[in-house]
Amino acid sequence: MEVFDTLGAKFVAILALVAVVYLLLSLAPIIWPAIRAFRRKRRLPRPWLFTAVVAALAYGSVCLVVAVVVIPVEAYVVFLAPQFQEMGQSYGKWLVSSARFIGNWWWVVLPPGVLAATIILTRKLAEKWSGICSALAA
Numbered sequence: 001m002e003v004f005d006t007l008g009a010k011f012v013a014i015l016a017l018v019a020v021v022y023l024l025l026s027l028a029p030i031i032w033p034a035i036r037a038f039r040r041k042r043r044l045p046r047p048w049l050f051t052a053v054v055a056a057l058a059y060g061s062v063c064l065v066v067a068v069v070v071i072p073v074e075a076y077v078v079f080l081a082p083q084f085q086e087m088g089q090s091y092g093k094w095l096v097s098s099a100r101f102i103g104n105w106w107w108v109v110l111p112p113g114v115l116a117a118t119i120i121l122t123r124k125l126a127e128k129w130s131g132i133c134s135a136l137a138a
Contacts, residue, residue, distance in 0.1 A: 025111035029058035029118045036122050044126060045133045054125055058118040062110070073099050 004012055024031065033054035037047030044050050076092060077099045084091045102109075125132075 022111055025115050028111075028115045029055040032115075032118050033122050036126055044129050049133075050125070050129055054118065054121050057121050057125070058114060061117050061121070062114050065113075070102075 007015075030051060033051045034047070037044045037050040073095065077096050081092055081096050
């Protein structure tokens, strides 16, 4: 195979390992709550619903945070920063460079952010899940 010849077997193996870790981190909102919900010792009621709710909340909360932060910053970078630069003002130059850096490296930060949201939401929701299920049944 040309990939092994070009890059070397060790590098390809490391790259494959990084890809698998990235995939597992991206799927954490489904895997982590499922492990917690289907655990034999303390199995939660309605485990499939718990898994779906935590996954929706984790992905949704991360998307909300990204949208709340990124949309105003990108609006500034696209519409206001060029006008300030034309006027000779350098307001927010650090914001423009930060936005460009984040625009290039967002894919590295996103899976750990999703994992953090998943762990927090799973812990908070698992404590109250029995009460939520009993309220839904009533």
